[in-house]
Amino acid sequence: xxxxxxxxxxxxxxxxxxxxxxxxxxxxxxxxxxxxxxxxxxxxxxxxxxxxxxxxxxxxxxxxxxxxxxxxxxxxxxxxxxxxxxxxxxxxxxxxxxxxxxxxxxxxxxxxxxxxxxxxxxxxxxxxxxxxxxxxxxxxxxxxxxxxxxxxxxxxxxxxxxxxxxxxxxxxxxxxxxxxxxxxxxxxxxxxxxxxxxxxxxxxxxxxxxxxxxxxxxxxx
Amino acid sequence: xxxxxxxxxxxxxxxxxxxxxxxxxxxxxxxxxxxxxxxxxxxxxxxxxxxxxxxxxxxxxxxxxxxxxxxxxxxxxxxxxxxxxxxxxxxxxxxxxxxxxxxxxxxxxxxxxxxxxxxxxxxxxxxxxxxxxxxxxxxxxxxxxxxxxxxxxxxxxxxxxxxxxxxxxxxxxxxxxxxxxxxxxxxxxxxxxxxxxxxxxxxxxxxxxxxxxxxxxxxxx
DNA sequence: ATCGCCATGTTAGCGTCGCTAACTTGTCTT
DNA sequence: AAGACAAGTTAGCGACGCTAACATGGCGAT
Numbered sequence: 001x002x003x004x005x006x007x008x009x010x011x012x013x014x015x016x017x018x019x020x021x022x023x024x025x026x027x028x029x030x031x032x033x034x035x036x037x038x039x040x041x042x043x044x045x046x047x048x049x050x051x052x053x054x055x056x057x058x059x060x061x062x063x064x065x066x067x068x069x070x071x072x073x074x075x076x077x078x079x080x081x082x083x084x085x086x087x088x089x090x091x092x093x094x095x096x097x098x099x100x101x102x103x104x105x106x107x108x109x110x111x112x113x114x115x116x117x118x119x120x121x122x123x124x125x126x127x128x129x130x131x132x133x134x135x136x137x138x139x140x141x142x143x144x145x146x147x148x149x150x151x152x153x154x155x156x157x158x159x160x161x162x163x164x165x166x167x168x169x170x171x172x173x174x175x176x177x178x179x180x181x182x183x184x185x186x187x188x189x190x191x192x193x194x195x196x197x198x199x200x201x202x203x204x205x206x207x208x209x210x211x212x213x214x215x216x217x218x219x220x221x
Numbered sequence: 222x223x224x225x226x227x228x229x230x231x232x233x234x235x236x237x238x239x240x241x242x243x244x245x246x247x248x249x250x251x252x253x254x255x256x257x258x259x260x261x262x263x264x265x266x267x268x269x270x271x272x273x274x275x276x277x278x279x280x281x282x283x284x285x286x287x288x289x290x291x292x293x294x295x296x297x298x299x300x301x302x303x304x305x306x307x308x309x310x311x312x313x314x315x316x317x318x319x320x321x322x323x324x325x326x327x328x329x330x331x332x333x334x335x336x337x338x339x340x341x342x343x344x345x346x347x348x349x350x351x352x353x354x355x356x357x358x359x360x361x362x363x364x365x366x367x368x369x370x371x372x373x374x375x376x377x378x379x380x381x382x383x384x385x386x387x388x389x390x391x392x393x394x395x396x397x398x399x400x401x402x403x404x405x406x407x408x409x410x411x412x413x414x415x416x417x418x419x420x421x422x423x424x425x426x427x428x429x430x431x432x433x434x435x436x437x438x439x440x441x442x
Numbered sequence: 443a444t445c446g447c448c449a450t451g452t453t454a455g456c457g458t459c460g461c462t463a464a465c466t467t468g469t470c471t472t
Numbered sequence: 473a474a475g476a477c478a479a480g481t482t483a484g485c486g487a488c489g490c491t492a493a494c495a496t497g498g499c500g501a502t
Contacts, residue, residue: 030468030479050356052273057459065480068461072479077460130356133415135271135347140416153421175422179412180434187408194354195361200374201396213401213438220437251450251497278488286451289490293450298489 035073037063042084043128051081051131078138081131085139088128089148095121096155106162108218114159115185115210122189123206129193133186156182167221180217185210256294258284263305264349272302272352299359302352306360309349310369316342317376327383329439335380336406336431343410344427350414354407377403388442401438406431 031037041062046054056077060067074080099117103110122129131139132149139145160174160181191197192206252258262283267275277298281288295301320338324331343350352360353370360366381395381402412418413427 032479034479052356055459056461066482067459068463068482069480071461126356133411133417134355135273135351135415137416146420149417149420175425176429176433179418179422179425180430183408183412183430184405184434185408186412187404187406187410189408190354190411191404191407194356195358196354196370197400199367200371201400204396204400208397209401209404212397212441213405213434216437216441217434220433220440255450276488277490287453288488289453289492290451292490 031063031065031069034063034065034069038070038073038080039083039087042080043087046084046127046131047125048127050127051134051136054081056080078136081136082139082142082145084128085131085145086148088125088132089145089152091125091128092118092121092132093148093152093155096152100159106159106164106166108163108215111156111159111163111181111218112211112214114156115181115214116207118185119189119192119206119210122193126193129189133190153178153182163218164221169221177217177221181214184213184217252284252286252290255284255286255290259291259294259301260304260308263301264308267305267348267352268346269348271348272355272357275302277301299357302357303360303363303366305349306352306366307369309346309353310366310373312346312349313339313342313353314369314373314376317373321380327380327385327387329384329436332377332380332384332402332439333432333435335377336402336435337428339406340410340413340427340431343414347414350410354411374399374403384439385442390442398438398442402435405434405438 038059041059042054045058045062056070057067059080060070063069070080074083096114096117099120100110100114103113157174157178160178164170164172164174164177188206188209197204197206259280262280263275266279266283277291278288280301281291284290291301295304317335317338320341321331321335324334378395378399381399385391385393385395385398409427409430418425418427
């Protein structure tokens with residue numbers, strides 16, 4: 001895990017200055033790629049212990065720098081979390097987008113596949129998911145994050161629009177149906193990753209809920 | 222706010238010892254009702270700033286005691302949160318239970334009313350809701366909390382059982398349908414309180430989602 | 443009545459955290 | 473070669489969770 005750490009010791013070897021520039025190891029006094037290293041450390045730590053118990057000091061130890069170093073690259077803790085959050089939204093958009101790609105645009109299967117991919121992302125990256133959708137006004141209100149979230153939703157909206165058009169509801173506002181589907185999938189994801197579903201119904205298959213409820217909601221247009 | 226504080230002064234009046242035993246004001250050195258006061262302070266502070274940024278020190282200031290006092294009544298911060306969480310579950314059970322009471326047991330209306338009450342509780346007590354369902358393994362794994370959550374779910378399970386029986390599905394396992402409904406309502410509640418729904422679709426009415434999707438899911442038995 | 447026990451308060455302090463100030467290093471431009 | 477500036481460092485502040493050791497005073501036993 002923390003194999004990045006290394007003793008600074010005496011900066012006796014300043015000869016290797018031309019070898020690594022912005023790539024990996026630090027070259028003496030300067031780290032060389034601290035911003036990236038901090039984001040990756042934060043992602044790993046958040047995945048391990050959740051977004052709330054993530055600490056700057058831990059990220060610094062992982063990156064092998066002092067606790068003051070991050071503030072050259074991020075205004076504060078929330079700015080670092082914002083960067084992690086942005087990457088998470090990109091990951092979600094990619095997951096849902098590529099999941100529905102094999103299916104016909106606007107088909108029931110495409111929409112359900114997107115929903116299952118949303119659930120899959122949450123199950124595989126519960127900490128990231130919580131960071132994206134949990135309560136953190138300082139982060140969620142930042143324009144970049146808002147826009148990233150909006151972009152993700154566009155994905156679904158597009159599918160719903162095509163679905164309605166294919167069912168003879170062209171021109172209809174896709175928003176209500178999209179919100180119904182989003183709510184369903186988001187609820188399943190939250191219950192699945194935060195634990196209560198396993199407590200109430202151990203061994204239950206969350207995908208089955210999306211399958212059944214999704215079809216019911218789609219059928220009711 | 223902190224009107225509980227008062228100078229101990231001389232304990233000249235020990236005559237009123239039988240009047241206020243565990244009720245309100247402190248009587249000299251001892252607070253008299255610190256456990257309750259801390260829970261109430263925690264509830265207020267959590268409601269203001271969320272469960273994560275709640276601090277013991279703040280609760281102590283509200284109660285007018287030193288920062289070491291709470292540890293006579295709660296093992297640690299999480300134990301205090303557990304107490305708040307328990308009360309929250311009781312509140313949710315009461316809200317959903319009384320909401321469906323006016324309707325015929327097992328009717329579609331009763332189930333929808335319960336779901337709307339669940340949503341209403343989340344909207345009125347977003348911080349409590351997050352505390353109950355957010356990620357906090359230290360709290361959620363405690364037996365008391367698990368049981369309180371299970372009790373809440375029994376409420377829904379009961380309604381679904383009656384619904385199925387009234388529709389000629391007596392003896393059928395109510396769990397799958399209950400999970401579908403719970404997921405839907407939980408998703409709407411989460412999206413509504415954590416913000417993204419307002420960003421994506423400002424002015425949207427969350428109850429309408431429960432109404433439409435709930436009926437669709439129920440109709441698909 | 444009084445006396446002592448011990449529940450419930452207090453102060454003092456440890457280690458950690460987020461963050462800032464002031465200093466140092468070394469890279470890159472000129 | 474010089475020196476400006478980016479990107480590290482150490483030192484330190486205030487707040488936090490929590491503990492240890494001490495103080496108080498309500499209560500039951502005598």
